[in-house]
Amino acid sequence: MIAPAAIGTEMRPAVNLQPVAAPGAEPLLAIEGLKVRIGTGARPVIDGLDLEIRRGEVVALVGESGSGKSLTALSVLRLLPPSVSITSGSVCFGGDDVGAMRPAALNALRGGRIGMIFQQPLAMLDPTCRVGDQVAESLRIHRGLSREAAMERVVALFREVGIPAPETRLRCYAHELSGGMAQRVMIAAALSADPDLLIADEPTTALDVTVQAQILRLLDEQRRKRNMAVLLITHDLAVVAALSERVAVMYAGRLVEEGPTREVLNAPRHPYTKALIRCSLLQRDETGALISIPGGAASARDIAAGCRFQPRCSVAATSEHAHACCSAEPSLECCSGQHKARCWSVNAAPTMPAVEHSA
Amino acid sequence: MWLFVTRRLAVLLLTLLVVSVFAFLIPYLSDGDPALLVLRSRVADFQVDQAAVEALRQQLGLDRSLLAQYLGWLNAALHGDFGYSYTSRAPVIDQIGRALLVSITLAMSALGIAIVIAVPLGTAAATRPGGPIDTAATFITQTLVAIPEYWMAPMGILVFALYLGWLPSAGWDGMSSLVLPAMVLALRPLAYFTRVTRAAMIDVLQAPYITAARSRGLGMTQTVLRHGVRNGAIPVVTLFALWLAGLLGGSVVVEVIFAIPGMGRLIYEAVINKDIPVLQASFVAIVALSVLINTLADILYAVLNPMVRMAHAHA
């Protein structure tokens, strides 16, 4: 869950240096009201997600498995598996509606302006194709380079992402690489066309702890150098603290808290975020048992009325808003500055149970 | 890679050695005195006196040890000498050569037809599993495997040769006589190829590296061509080899129906006439070829799939 090196050190955003673009400037990526459904499922697995990323900004999307993080990433690139569909909402990139793009424009977007890296780097490389060719593929499409020129560029890219002996490595097949090396190859491919946004879907989850740190450092270096925005999807709060400027916490298909990383981690407002932080610090409760969140991660598909976290929430039961928690879902509201949370204990609970949100 | 090829070739040689022993033993396994059987190949008259048989036995070295006889036979066989056919009296090796050429032509045509239809059909079915093309393809393949070729052949003759008169009903004379038997032989492999292509492509298209390739900006067609086909071809290649080997002699019934002078018919006639030298030689030829084809398929498989290459190199 969390890199041992980070345990015990205080959670604090290590990086918060890039000047955040002036509020009001057009965001690079704007997701609005995104709803995603699997098959003909009654309830969407992503239910009305709003998220903005500005140029050069690193935003972390955090949540348990099944909360819809990875599907969010794939929705941006319109690469959802056939059984999964976007039912409503829009994704705008650089002011253009991705949903309205023609296939050619989409292909230019993918890998060209948005690069993506994945959780299982080894599985993401074609086993029958040399890794160099796969990286070159991207250059030839987006830069229109010849085979030779592309290969030269691949060598340079490999060197840049810290792959030793790039000339020989590009002739390797995926199974001849370690996980960390394969992730470097994926990063090289994703960076090859100088994208404005890099989507990193749990880039270090499947890697050894020492390798995780190397890959994170590489990502951090590269995004500073290129002034590239990053959407970092992870469930590891140590990674969030180390890399991101802003964090959005997702629970059961919805954002429950969002704000500057430092504020959210130091002063979480939503009980889920609080619990998540306690879990990742491996804190113990009064009886000496390790703290965990009771119950299993709810999927957006099996949710009753009220706040989605309510069945597992430690606050709801004792809260004066208990009635509201069970009957109506709170909205994502500002609690201070840019810090927002979706909780009745943060926002003023309605005096009367509001009739809202049925689907 | 070369180590892998060497290992496969060593296994191939070993297999051929075992096969040659079996082939050599055919006259001893079947009922009857080998000397008599051999004598029948030399003289037309079956009424021979015992003295002649004894003389021949010595002359042929049948009184020698079995091992010495085997080595002698193997030596001759390696020089292409499998003796003379009892029935046609021609050198067996020539007959086998001609028949093999016919059978290979027929088998390749049939498999060509099957591949040309099956691969696009299977791929189309795989791009939308459960869709109309997939449902139709599944139904067709489920039905085709149950059609006996000795039923399809007369039906084809009836329609295309007797009623429509487009194609000859039998014989081996040019392209037109190849069409009907090749189509009949293509049906079963067509069903299996379609099924395997579909399964392989469904697996491949769901593979993470396809999503990754798409995320780099490759269009769907490009992705399928660059990353799908090669991965999906791996099982199809194996199946193709299996069928090619199978059809070299396995087309007996079709060759008999269409009066095609291929391996199947040669073997059939040799069995009916108890033509031992032809049986021996065709046994060696069929088995050797099917083992050779499968070895080549294994090597091709390794070329297509680097993972296998490495596994064998390190083994």
Added chain:
Amino acid sequence: MHMPDAMAAPLFDVANRAASRPSILRRTLAFARQRHWVFSAGVVMFAIVLLLLCCAHWLTPYDPASQSLLQRLQGPSSRHWLGTDHLGRDQLSRLLVGGHFAIIIAAVTLVLSAVIGTVIGVISARQGGMVDEITMRIVDLLISFPDVVVAIFLIALMGPGYGTLIVALTVVSWTPFARLARGLAIEINAKSYIRAAEILGCSRRFIILRHIIPNAIRPLAAMGFLRFGHKLITVGGLSFIGLGVQPPHADWAAMMASSQPYLERAPLLVICPGLAIFLTALSVTWIGQGLETKRKTAGDQA
């Protein structure tokens, strides 16, 4: 009633297990309902074929063997519904009895190859190492041979006859079962629930009865039905060229072969027996496909 705890249940508590489960009939019906219509269609077709073959003795309008050269090659009529063959025998009567030998030979071969193949496959999987390697090499080799040709060679060596036919066909058809059984044995053995059962201290016999057999039986049955169709066609092929079912027994494929010269004059004589083989093979193939499809979807969900 008290449902026995799976782990604490006595090994052979048949009564208890039977009582806690619905009847065989109900389970079979439920089983058929869950399946694709192809499976049900296959079962119905196969049942009809078997019924006709079993009752053939009472259904045949004429003696299938009685010849009447005066009435040879007649077309369909009210007296001979499907006409008569080149020896004046009633085609319908011959059609009704013509499947007996082929189906029995195919079934016997199938059972023999399934048993032999499964035993060899499981032993190979359990022994592992050199034994496994050599066995599987032999299987690979045999599988690559054209089975009709190998059967013909064996028949040539041993002389024709039903015993020979069964032996020859078994020699060429045990290999797919061996391969499947080996794969299943390895796959099931590696499953975590087998490990779990072992760790919980279940006896080997319990594990085999409770976990391995129920999981292996369906794929093996699917393979069995699919191979049955294939076997039927192979036996027919051998009969067609005169190496299978011998006269005077009526046999579909042999009927087709003897009617071949009259194809243009009396096409029904070839069409009908062929259709009979096709439909029989199709019915078992569909059953096998149905079983296999279910297995695959079940596997996908797991």
